[in-house]
Amino acid sequence: MEIFSNILIYFVIVPLLTLAGLALCRNKGIGAIRTVAVMGASALMILAITLVVMFLKERGAGNNAEMILTASWTWYAPLNVKLALGVDGVSVVMILLSAFIVFAGVFASWKMDPLPKQFFLWFFLLSTGVFGFFISIDLFTMFMFYEVALIPMYLLIGVWGSGNKNYSAMKLTLMLMGGSAFLMLGILGIYFHSSADGNLTMNVLEIAQNNAIPENWQLFLFPMTFVGFGVLGAMFPFHTWSPDGHASAPTAVSMLHAGVLMKLGGYGCFRVAIYLMPFAASQLSWIFLTLTGISIVYGAFSACVQTDLKYINAYSSVSHCGMVLFAILMFNQTAMTGAVLQMLSHGLMTALFFALIGMIYGRTHTRDIRDMGGLMQIMPFLGVGYVIAGLASLGLPGLSGFVAEMTIFVGSYENADVFRRVLTILGTSSIVITAVYILRVVGKLLFGAVQNEHHKQLTDANWFERLSTTTLMVSVAIIGCFPNFFVDIIRDSFVPVVNALSDFFPVVIR
Amino acid sequence: MSFDFSILVLAIPFFMFLFLGLVGVKMGKKITGVVGTIAMGVTLFICYSIAFTYFFGTDQGQISAEGVRQSVLAYDWNWLTFTDKLVVKLGILLDPISAMMLIVISTISFLVHLFSLGYMSDEYGKPEKGFQRYYSFLALFTFSMLGLVVATNIFQMFIFFEMVGVSSYLLIGFYYTSPAAIHASKKAFIVTRLADLFFLVGIMILSYYTDTFDFNALMASPESALSSAHGQTFMGCSVMAWALTFIFIGGAGKSAMYPLHIWLPDAMEGPTPVSALIHAATMVVAGVFLVARLFPLYVLEQGSMNIVLVVGAFTALYAAAIACVQSDIKRALAFSTISQIAYMMTALAVSSAPGVGEEGGLGYMASMFHLFTHAMFKALLFLCAGAIIHAVHSNENSHMHGLHKFMPITSIAFLIGCLAIAGIPPFAGFFSKDEILVACYEKSPLWGVWMAIVAGMTAFYMFRIYYLIFHWKKHEVKEGHHAPHDMQWTMTLPLIILAVISCVAGFIPFGKYVTADGQALHTHTNWPVAISSVCIALVGIGLATKMYFKENDLPSKLKSKFNGLWTAAYNRFYMDELYQFITHKVIFQKVCKPIAWFDRHVIDGTMNLLADMTTSASFAIRKMQSGSIQSYVLYYFLGAIMLAAVTMVIVLI
Amino acid sequence: MDYSQFLIMPQEIGLLVVFLLVFLYDTFMPDRCQKALPTFTTALFGLYTVFSFFPVHSGMAFAGMFESSDATWAMKAILNVGMLLVLLQSIKWANSEFVAVRRGEFYELLLLTLFGMFLMVSARNMLLFYIGLETASLPLAALAAFEKNHYESHEAAAKYMFTAIFSSAILLLGMSFVYGLAGSFDYNVLASALGDKHSALLIAAVAFVVAGVGFKLSLVPFHLWTADVYQGAPTAVTSYLSVISKGSAAFAFLVILVQVFGTVYADVWKWMLYAIIILTITIGNLFAVRQRNLKRFLAFSSISQAGYIMLGIIAANTLGMTSMMYYILVYIFSNLGAFAVIAAIERQTDKVTIDDYNGLFKTNPWLAFTMMIAMFSLAGIPPFAGFFSKFFVFAGALKTADTAVYILVLIALINTIISLYYYLLVVKAMFIRQDECSIPTLKSHWSEKTGMILCAMGIILIGLVSCIYTFLNGVAENSSSLFNLI
């Protein structure tokens, strides 16, 4: 069949097959469950790498289309809903990121207990949503996959979480779904104004080409979509699901959520909100820039006083994800490239953080940094991993965070207006605050004397934990050391959106 | 040696970092140390070869047709593309100062590697815990520092600025079980990070207007680079002045200029060889090196230059004053370092553009010269201090006294270092310091006198330290302890080498090789300045001898007489407390805590309030469903009537 | 009389045949065979359902009183599917101790009400509509009172009956006004005779008709009977009430509004519905939040769902009509899925509160799973059908391109969050609560299992398989003349 000749569809089929495989496993057959999960995750990783290679080949061969590997099949004809696939550089790297995190996530949840089968079922359902979102260029399927990715969080946190999990799971789900309520209205509004001649379409590319959304409608729909996606992107003041949610979620879920799911927000903001509604974007960007600017600093300051490891990371995510949206709103290629790099970087390093926190928590049964100390002596591997994640987070060159942040800052500064510059400098200040809270937690957690005598008996990481974290550490280092590889993939993908914006906004094209 | 080999300068230390870090644990401690040292030796050899090729070798592009020494771009790889014009490259740029720095860094790093073999072991020669980690970090630092000095563009410099910051963090916090070390490493990192923030902003401004990061492009015509901002101003100053000032702040952070100096004394919590390498000889001069790199820009932007001058001169005096009263020998040396670096900074700031007048560019040359000599003798002093600390297991000079008899080699080496720093001919310090003073007088007699006073104070406090360690009174060996003694050859040899260099380095015709414009600068001794400075130094030494050579109560008398001043200086004029106050009381308590509270209670509270409102609304309308058919029907009927009535009102009226 | 006109109503005739056969079986078969009556009825109805899928001729019968079109045919087929599921679920219950003696009546009344609904759906004359409505209403009162030894059942029946009569009086009042204005009961004649003059009487007429039919749809503020009746009535009846009765009324409502009052859409009933939808969705949700009894909980949830169905009507276009029918179909599967689980558990343990369901996943994973996807579908979570139906219903409403409707949809969307909250409460109880489950591992009857499996498959497939929606859209396009007046 024609549909199976497109590699993109396999990003949905493979998780679904994994789901089917898991469903066939016996509840108690932990070996089989793990095998299926690892096979699924590995297959996804191989697919993702293949996709990158294909993408580079296509681009190398001079295919300059906005999206490549496009294909579409009509799904709901009355609304012109299509299963439209296609990727550009941004989606390719996001898919790659997701594949890595799913892979690491499977190993991080190796000893999941209870109900491992159900856990992995939800886990892969979530992955299906994530991958489906990134390969879609049809608003409807995008939105559908987006919600598919959201709802498993409720059960993943509710059943396998810890702490105040009922509250957190409910809050997270309701807030994210609240965002998607706005989003749905936005998408429908876009659809009904997608074309001037009545050929309404859900296809992002066609909508962008038609460029028919009236300006007053853009002003109404842009906030809807931006806030809708922004909630998932932890934009101030809609971020409060994040600390509680992350704190209660099990390790792999935190990883996947912070690592991939929050990226859906940034990706959507760029792909749907700004790309399709450049006029409103240019008119209203100041509001959202202010909010995201606040996010950056606010998250960082909040992280400084937290005592729970996961809360620290959750607030740091608020800050870092704020930077993603912030950069996207800067409307130039460099900053937007930086945003994607930041998504990659934040995805990997937060996943690493959460993996390590999960492993530490699994041993010490506490996440309060006041109760821990000197863990470096007891579990050197985890300690070193934590330091590396921390250094990546505070932007050490050679690790991913630096590359992303610098691209964002330099790109943001390209804008000549004072407002954006002041915000840029404000955002820049986060590198200091980040250093403060990262070093604070590293100092308290890893260094110093052992706080609790019982901790002395604890062991260092197991092989699967090492595999999981090493994958992420190496990825973080690869991005940090060879950024141009990624920049080359990403950069050109922003030409269309910047061109669209240039009608309304003095975009710096350099 | 071809410049193509220069990549090895970076590759070997980086490889050693990974190799020792990953495989070291499996290798055994001693071997790790030896392997690390040998690798550093190889790096040293390559650095020397390259530097010698650059200065003396056959022409590989470093000498232009007019005989001017120019920079050579050995490597330049695209690393990160920002925009079409702004591309971060990683590469190797060889020019006089970077070649000179290669020598300095590799020499000191090698000697520190060697010294650490002994220092990081206990009395029986057994290496300490974390030995492999130590060598791995040393290699990382060496890599970062070398990368910094060969940077081809300002962004590469920034990258390696960060890298040295982190390696310094890791090495200061080497004894990670000690709270003081953790605190010190954190402080060092955060303070320098704050400075780097300004550096970054400076880079952004600079690169935005000049469209380049590249040093060569910037230096090619500094005038056009500066004028590219088209007279844009911000708060009354041109944006370029802002940019350069911000960049200077970045350098000031690393070079511990007032008020960003507070991390350096604390950084002495790290192992002493590390202090010698990082916090005396190499990393702390990164700021000076940065300003020197951008010297052509600074010299045209006098506003920024004046800031550099004022900060440098003030810091020199301030740190010298504090150094006079410190009891911890490493801290005293640390303040001495701050003071000396400020010296270099001042020298740069007073320098006129090359070719202006007879002495144009003298300050620049002098600064670099002082950088070189200071690196040597300060490393010597620190390594001596390391040997002493290793012997007596304490930093406090009250635990020392009278060690001359026990450790003669160390004592002599330390004395040479002191003489060098005090500026007594023919030791190295005299020559470089002398030229700095000349350059200061050129600028204005005020600065000349000012710096001369600092020179005198330097002589005083160095000899104070010397006497307090090696003389003052007889050393009391505590029971059950070994008597202190000179160390094994790995530790003594570096001392001797550095002592020799400190003795002879002054005779290097520095001006011939390292100048601002690549043309040889012929210096001649300015006798009045030279003589006066020696006199001042001698006065300082004499004073110190009077006060501290033999145990007496003069110091305590003076102390009680100037109690306020003494206490203030001893407590470093309360700068740390001020920072503590700002960070903890203001930022932490007044910013972070309220924000966290706001988040939990207001933002989160709003969300919870929405949920609660829904629930309470649900309870509030509960009565509607009273269970009575009659009320149901009443609602029904009223609903229908209302529906009709309201619509009638709206539609018909 | 032209008997050929009966040919365009094969579905009604088929239903009558089923009814007659059941009646004959009940009356004349020996007692030992009576136990098989439920199975017999279900099987027969299954056959009939398949039969009802065959297309019918479009046309009018009885002097324009009865219309058969693709849309009515599809609507009836949808109702049949729902009916079949209800029948499947009630087999075991109908054979239970107290019900067994009257099971024949149960099925006969049920089939009769369905017949009444068919008339409502096809009616193109006020009189036929009224007769259909009453035929659908009256037996339900008897059915609600079916559990003779339960007091609640009787109370439910009383409440239903009194409110039903009251509503029928209101409806009649409205109809009498219409007659006074236009002098006819025929939809087509009425539409042209009413014109677009806005007299007070016309507005009152519209309001009373809306109020009268609003009773069947349990729109706020005409909904107050709903929860009590759903809770008190036997679960089989509740499930029937909640989906079939509502679905047919919605369709008939749509036809009346657009055909009879089409001329006053924009000024009059659009705004009435506007207010009613907001009230319905919000109040339904707010009440549902607190409920602990699952049947009562589903009653309020169904009230708010009715609000969403109304969005398809306020759209007053073919897309809205398609979406509404589709919504009803999806809603049938989702709601009946939930009721199937409730009925199965209630039959064996008599437990119907959410707290009883704590930890259900441990003891009855499949029941919990079915319940969960039903809840997710009702909440509108992809990939379950509820997501698609919600999306389409919003799309239909927004096609009006009216800014006010955007606001309405936004309010509806915000309400989905509240609804998600209470649906998740059920999921939470089943999956997350770790307490000891008070419900032992149950063995469901084959009929219940089949019902649940059908529902689950429907919930999963109806959304993903787009041809159903596309087909319904084709059907609605064929009836686009309905919207000529808008």
Add this chain to the structure above:
Amino acid sequence: MYLIPSLIMFGCGVFGFITRKNMIAILISLELMLNSVDINFVVFNRFLYPDQLNGMFFALFAIAIAAAETAVAIAIIINVYRVAKKVDISEITKLKF
């Protein structure tokens, strides 16, 4: 004009429904409402559309259905009485909130 008597009657019915306690009385009130509507139909037919009979027929149907409704309602009232032993409507409020 023609509406006034019937509307008054309808109003009485509603008032009766809401205020009476006995279920039978309520049923009578309901009948009052239904009958008032029947009057409407007949009156409209007679005065506005004298050349038709459809209003009359509608009224007939309505009466018939009202009779059926009354029958079922009485049956239910009897049932309630049998189980709960009361016909007071204000006590039939077990199901609420």
